[in-house]
Amino acid sequence: MLEISHLTKKFGPDSIAVDDVSLSIEKGSIYSLIGPNGSGKTTIIKMIAGLLQPTSGDITVGGTKVDGESVEAKEKIGFIPDNPTVWGKMTGREFLDFTGALYGYDADTRQKRIEELLPAFSLQGVDDMYFEYYSRGNRQKFTILAALLHEPELLLIDEPIIGLDPQSVRILESLLTDYRDNGGTVLITTHMLGIADRVADSAGVIAGGELKVTGTLPELREAAGVPDHAKLSTIYSVFATSHEKVSDEA
Amino acid sequence: MIEFFLRQRLHHVARFFKKQEAARLITVSLFFGILVLIGIGVYFSLTSGLGAVAESDFLRIGLPYFVYQVFLLTVLGLIFVSALITGLFMLFRNESDAWLLVSPAYDSLLFDKFISIALTSIWPLFIFAIPALLAMQTVFSIGFWGIVLGLVSVVLLSLLVTALAVLLILSLSTFVRYLGSKHLVTDGFSWLLGLTTSVVLVLAGLIWLHMSGLDLVTLFDVSNLDIEQADISNVSQYFSVFPSHMSAETLLAIQVGDLQAATSLTFLLAAITIAAIYFVSLFSRPFIYIWQYFREGTFEARTRTNLNADKTRKPSPFSANPISSVFTKERISMFRNKRTLFWIGFLTLLWIIVTSFDVFIQNSFSSQEIASAVMVPQFVQSLQIIVVGYFVAALVLRIVFPAFSMERDTAWSIITAPITLSRLFWTKAAFYVSTIAAISILIALLHVLMLSESVTSALLFILYVLVVSITLTLIGLGLGARFPNFLTDDPEELSTTLPGFGFVGISLLYGSLAAYSYYLVFAGVGLISLMLFLLFSICLAWAICSIALDKLPHTDFAARVES
Numbered sequence: 001m002l003e004i005s006h007l008t009k010k011f012g013p014d015s016i017a018v019d020d021v022s023l024s025i026e027k028g029s030i031y032s033l034i035g036p037n038g039s040g041k042t043t044i045i046k047m048i049a050g051l052l053q054p055t056s057g058d059i060t061v062g063g064t065k066v067d068g069e070s071v072e073a074k075e076k077i078g079f080i081p082d083n084p085t086v087w088g089k090m091t092g093r094e095f096l097d098f099t100g101a102l103y104g105y106d107a108d109t110r111q112k113r114i115e116e117l118l119p120a121f122s123l124q125g126v127d128d129m130y131f132e133y134y135s136r137g138n139r140q141k142f143t144i145l146a147a148l149l150h151e152p153e154l155l156l157i158d159e160p161i162i163g164l165d166p167q168s169v170r171i172l173e174s175l176l177t178d179y180r181d182n183g184g185t186v187l188i189t190t191h192m193l194g195i196a197d198r199v200a201d202s203a204g205v206i207a208g209g210e211l212k213v214t215g216t217l218p219e220l221r222e223a224a225g226v227p228d229h230a231k232l233s234t235i236y237s238v239f240a241t242s243h244e245k246v247s248d249e250a
Numbered sequence: 251m252i253e254f255f256l257r258q259r260l261h262h263v264a265r266f267f268k269k270q271e272a273a274r275l276i277t278v279s280l281f282f283g284i285l286v287l288i289g290i291g292v293y294f295s296l297t298s299g300l301g302a303v304a305e306s307d308f309l310r311i312g313l314p315y316f317v318y319q320v321f322l323l324t325v326l327g328l329i330f331v332s333a334l335i336t337g338l339f340m341l342f343r344n345e346s347d348a349w350l351l352v353s354p355a356y357d358s359l360l361f362d363k364f365i366s367i368a369l370t371s372i373w374p375l376f377i378f379a380i381p382a383l384l385a386m387q388t389v390f391s392i393g394f395w396g397i398v399l400g401l402v403s404v405v406l407l408s409l410l411v412t413a414l415a416v417l418l419i420l421s422l423s424t425f426v427r428y429l430g431s432k433h434l435v436t437d438g439f440s441w442l443l444g445l446t447t448s449v450v451l452v453l454a455g456l457i458w459l460h461m462s463g464l465d466l467v468t469l470f471d472v473s474n475l476d477i478e479q480a481d482i483s484n485v486s487q488y489f490s491v492f493p494s495h496m497s498a499e500t501l502l503a504i505q506v507g508d509l510q511a512a513t514s515l516t517f518l519l520a521a522i523t524i525a526a527i528y529f530v531s532l533f534s535r536p537f538i539y540i541w542q543y544f545r546e547g548t549f550e551a552r553t554r555t556n557l558n559a560d561k562t563r564k565p566s567p568f569s570a571n572p573i574s575s576v577f578t579k580e581r582i583s584m585f586r587n588k589r590t591l592f593w594i595g596f597l598t599l600l601w602i603i604v605t606s607f608d609v610f611i612q613n614s615f616s617s618q619e620i621a622s623a624v625m626v627p628q629f630v631q632s633l634q635i636i637v638v639g640y641f642v643a644a645l646v647l648r649i650v651f652p653a654f655s656m657e658r659d660t661a662w663s664i665i666t667a668p669i670t671l672s673r674l675f676w677t678k679a680a681f682y683v684s685t686i687a688a689i690s691i692l693i694a695l696l697h698v699l700m701l702s703e704s705v706t707s708a709l710l711f712i713l714y715v716l717v718v719s720i721t722l723t724l725i726g727l728g729l730g731a732r733f734p735n736f737l738t739d740d741p742e743e744l745s746t747t748l749p750g751f752g753f754v755g756i757s758l759l760y761g762s763l764a765a766y767s768y769y770l771v772f773a774g775v776g777l778i779s780l781m782l783f784l785l786f787s788i789c790l791a792w793a794i795c796s797i798a799l800d801k802l803p804h805t806d807f808a809a810r811v812e813s
Contacts, residue, residue, distance in 0.1 A: 046808055049662065049665075050665055050666055051665050051666065052807070053806055071668040071670060074667060074668040074669075077666060079662060083659055086660055087660055089582065089586035089587060090586075094567070097567075097568055098575060098578075098579055099663065099667070100568075101566075101568035101572065102572045102575055102576070102663075102664070102667035102668070103572075103668060104571075104668075105570060106570040107566045107570065146663070
């Protein structure tokens with residue numbers, strides 16, 4: 001579903017945020033890209049979403065190449081940012097309505113989808129508030145619903161659980177696994193390993209802009225030389241501090 | 251704490267110069283270069299104007315004195331309203347103030363805000379005041395101390411006006427908080443904005459009533475052939491009601507070499523300014539309670555049974571078309587943003603006031619023999635085209651130029667959606683062109699009605715206004731898209747970047763060209779002048795939009811990239 005090939009991003013000549021990253025994510029799976037702060041996770045996900053332009057390399061979503069003008073690729077993607085900022089003077093409902101309109105949904109379909117989605121996080125009753133009055137958690141919930149509204153094929157999630165209460169985290173995990181079971185593909189970038197451990201089918205560890213290792217969880221455990229029941233945090237601690245790159249997929 | 255704030259500001263400037271690479275130093279140099287060029291323009295205009303006046307025994311004292319009064323009153327008005335708008339939002343809508351207000355040094359916040367408001371509001375004064383004083387030195391030989399005294403006087407006036415604006419905000423906000431505590435008002439901030447606007451409108455109305463009878467001929471008693479020098483007592487009496495009067499008196503004293511009087515007046519102004527700042531400082535401790543009140547939300551929780559939302563909900567404002575949806579989003583974002591609306595209202599009001607000056611010109615010269623060939627309405631309208639260029643540029647700089655940069659943290663929502671960047675650009679262009687053109691046409695109609703011109707002349711004028719407003723809007727949007735700045739979403743800060751100043755420069759040149767072209771239509775060149783101007787406008791707008799559209803697909807739409 002998602003193919004990334006030799007992706008590099010430089011911010012100025014001396015600052016390499018992402019260094020020759022290649023990875024592939026199967027349709028109907030959840031992939032977790034984990035790494036410490038400043039490792040390049042957000043840069044990668046923003047390049048896939050079209051917010052940042054790669055210095056070199058290719059990104060393909062469902063067979064369609066991603067670039068600044070790729071409407072076809074964008075139709076397949078739902079994006080949930082790490083910073084859930086929306087125009088302060090727009091209500092939550094208007095934001096969902098606007099998002100649906102951007103994807104070409106007619107008013108009746110949008111209304112129907114919004115009524116279906118709002119109960120997921122029990123947001124009925126606050127949907128007519130301006131965004132500037134929402135807590136961070138509620139903002140995050142609305143951006144999650146906006147990404148799901150147009151039923152994308154690939155869901156990109158940057159730090160998904162910041163600001164969410166434990167119950168909402170469980171709801172999100174349930175939404176993601178349902179989405180995966182219905183054929184959707186998810187890329188999560190996070191440094192909070194709990195959610196990655198619980199929902200991810202495969203993962204990659206990134207540090208200093210380099211993808212150190214990528215593969216299914218059993219493959220990663222084997223590459224890290226840790227027991228079969230080891231958590232992702234154990235795998236992470238092996239690779240995130242390593243200066244070596246594991247060649248090809250683990 | 252106050253010392254810490256002042257030191258921090260100095261460190262901020264020092265750090266900028268210490269750490270910046272060559273490219274940014276060049277940017278800063280160019281920025282100051284443009285300011286110096288504007289200053290040189292002011293200097294030479296005033297030198298030639300005052301020089302011509304200085305040769306006339308009759309006007310040597312009176313006319314410069316009148317110019318000082320009008321100039322300082324205009325500056326006073328601009329600083330007052332600018333400080334009000336900046337102050338309202340800086341005092342109550344800054345997201346990063348909480349950290350200081352929860353600390354033991356919470357009472358120093360108001361002073362820091364006052365410094366920020368003053369710096370934001372008065373810096374343009376230096377571009378005009380310093381070259382104006384240098385021009386006075388050239389023409390009237392006022393000497394070094396004269397320049398120093400003049401500068402001190404106008405800076406004090408700026409601080410006084412800023413303090414008065416902040417005092418007005420604090421007084422009104424205290425009043426609104428009191429009403430709120432009695433449950434007489436909800437949404438206190440809207441009430442504060444409404445009350446402040448009402449006070450400004452009442453003041454503007456009073457000034458208008460006072461100034462509408464202004465007649466230069468009567469003011470200088472021109473008809474009286476017995477006097478050798480224009481009488482300034484009428485002018486002095488006329489302007490004595492304004493706070494700017496004392497500074498104008500100081501400048502006159504400097505001009506005639508009476509430094510003792512100038513010094514006394516400056517000390518008196520300093521005392522009044524210190525008193526005003528002292529009154530502001532009285533709010534230092536109570537400010538936290540006012541701030542808390544205006545940070546409260548206005549949302550009221552409801553039960554689900556109360557909603558009946560599906561039955562009573564308004565129809566969606568968005569269509570299924572992404573382009574018209576973005577257009578609607580722009581409309582909602584702009585017309586619900588009180589700060590933007592305030593700036594539009596402020597600039598439009600100023601524009602109308604300047605346009606109304608046409609009435610003054612007609613009053614002053616229509617019945618006099620001094621109305622020469624150049625004072626025909628077409629000449630006045632040519633000048634009005636420059637005014638149109640200036641105000642459209644001001645509106646575009648504040649609202650349109652930052653349109654792409656201000657998306658910053660919200661860009662993800664649109665950029666990741668299936669709409670091409672070129673369509674996004676043209677949708678924004680359609681929205682801003684229609685908004686700016688609508689304001690321009692309304693004011694152009696007002697102007698035409700005031701001058702009671704022929705239908706042909708009126709239509710031509712409106713056509714020029716339309717072309718100027720469309721072209722400048724497209725240039726502003728294009729430059730803003732070509733040079734986006736995602737480091738800040740503060741439109742005032744964005745307007746003062748180098749591309750912003752570049753836009754100002756282009757706008758001034760383009761506005762002058764438009765005025766000259768308009769004048770040529772009546773000076774015998776005819777419609778060829780219009781056609782050439784239209785062609786030039788289309789080419790200029792097209793070139794800048796093309797450059798922006800080439801750049802957009804390669805733009806990184808992200809303020810921060812951390813992990």
